[in-house]
Amino acid sequence: MQIYFWAFVVGGLICVIGQLLLDVGKLTPAHMVTVLVVAGAILSGLELYQPLIDFAGAGASVPITSFGNALVQGALSEAKRSGLVGIVTGIFEVTSAGISSAIIFAFLASLVFRPKG
Amino acid sequence: MTEHKQRILTQKEYQQMAKANEPKRPVLANCVRAFLVGGIICLIGQGITDFYIFCFGFTEKSAGNPTAATLIFLSVLLTSLGVYDHIAQWAGAGTAVPVTGFANSMASAALEHRTEGYVLGVGSNMFKLAGSVIVFGVFSAFVIALIRTLIAMIGGV
Numbered sequence: 001m002q003i004y005f006w007a008f009v010v011g012g013l014i015c016v017i018g019q020l021l022l023d024v025g026k027l028t029p030a031h032m033v034t035v036l037v038v039a040g041a042i043l044s045g046l047e048l049y050q051p052l053i054d055f056a057g058a059g060a061s062v063p064i065t066s067f068g069n070a071l072v073q074g075a076l077s078e079a080k081r082s083g084l085v086g087i088v089t090g091i092f093e094v095t096s097a098g099i100s101s102a103i104i105f106a107f108l109a110s111l112v113f114r115p116k117g
Numbered sequence: 118m119t120e121h122k123q124r125i126l127t128q129k130e131y132q133q134m135a136k137a138n139e140p141k142r143p144v145l146a147n148c149v150r151a152f153l154v155g156g157i158i159c160l161i162g163q164g165i166t167d168f169y170i171f172c173f174g175f176t177e178k179s180a181g182n183p184t185a186a187t188l189i190f191l192s193v194l195l196t197s198l199g200v201y202d203h204i205a206q207w208a209g210a211g212t213a214v215p216v217t218g219f220a221n222s223m224a225s226a227a228l229e230h231r232t233e234g235y236v237l238g239v240g241s242n243m244f245k246l247a248g249s250v251i252v253f254g255v256f257s258a259f260v261i262a263l264i265r266t267l268i269a270m271i272g273g274v
Contacts, residue, residue: 004163011159011215012152018210019151023144029213030249036214037254045261058162061181062188062215063155064250071258079266087262091255097182098189099251102220103243105193110227110239113197 003057010052010059033064040068070094147209154204154211162188162215185216192217196224222246 014036021032043049049069052060060066071091078090092099165187169180195201201221205212212218226245230238244251 004160007159007163008156011162012156012211015151015155015211015214016148018155018214019148020144022210023142023147029210030246032210033213033218034249034253037250038257041254041257041261044258045265056159058166058184059156059159061166061184062159062162062217064214064216064219067216067219067250068254068258071254072261075258075262076265079262080269084263084266087259087266091258091262094181098185098216098219101186101189102193102223102247105190106220106224106227106243107239109193109197109224110231110235113228115225115228115231 006056007059007062010056011062012059014059014063014065036063036065037068040065041072042068044069044072067095067098070098150207151209151211151214154208155214156211158188158212158215158217188215188217189220192220193224196221197228201225219247219250 018032018036021027021035022029025032027035040049043052043065049060049066050073053066053069071094074093074095075087075091078086078093080086082089162184166177166180166184169175169183170177173183175183192201195204201212201217202225205218205221212221223243223246226247227239227243230242232238233242
């Protein structure tokens with residue numbers, strides 16, 4: 001049950017960092033999200049992101065920072081198997097589900113729904 | 118000439134005036150909202166993860182993909198019904214930072230440009246906002262993975 005508490009707290013705090021980038025850093029939302037993704041990738045490269053996921057579960061894997069982490073981890077694990085080429089072939093290995101499902105569902109939505117207000 | 122200078126001056130003055138009178142952003146209130154909504158979305162994500170682990174026998178690691186897909190599905194559905202943007206106005210970064218915000222940006226771009234046709238409208242605009250995340254994510258991941266792999270090759274012979 002403890003994981004639920006930490007998922008809430010850590011996920012909330014990552015969103016607060018994003019909000020501070022918007023309000024104090026005066027970034028646009030697109031810049032803010034980009035900064036977070038790159039930050040996630042850097043943390044992943046330093047082997048710091050997986051411990052955060054172990055600790056906070058979805059609190060670390062749901063925010064967009066985990067997208068950066070997943071890109072790096074996919075590239076690294078494939079690079080371990082097949083050398084430098086693996087970086088390119090493996091980069092979408094883990095994130096494929098997220099990107100494909102977003103494309104598929106968004107396209108289905110555009111077939112069914114009309115824009116609202 | 119002097120008239121020209123005068124105009125630049127007033128423009129500067131105007132900018133200063135506009136800056137001084139800009140409404141103060143309620144930073145603390147915004148952060149509390151972002152914390153609550155972002156936390157709740159992650160809480161839901163944790164619930165979905167556990168649902169997949171206990172009901173379908175996924176491991177903690179393999180449950181990540183169906184969880185992301187489920188959250189994305191919910192986000193696209195709520196975006197299509199016009200609910201997500203309503204929450205987003207209140208929650209700020211709380212809805213933009215989780216993966217649901219990524220899906221929201223794609224679904225809303227797809228819906229918004231639907232009238233321009235499926236190929237030129239939906240197809241080419243879907244990644245209008247989400248594209249920068251993918252481009253910078255992939256490029257930084259490439260650089261980081263390259264460095265790590267080279268270090269491992271040189272150091273870990």
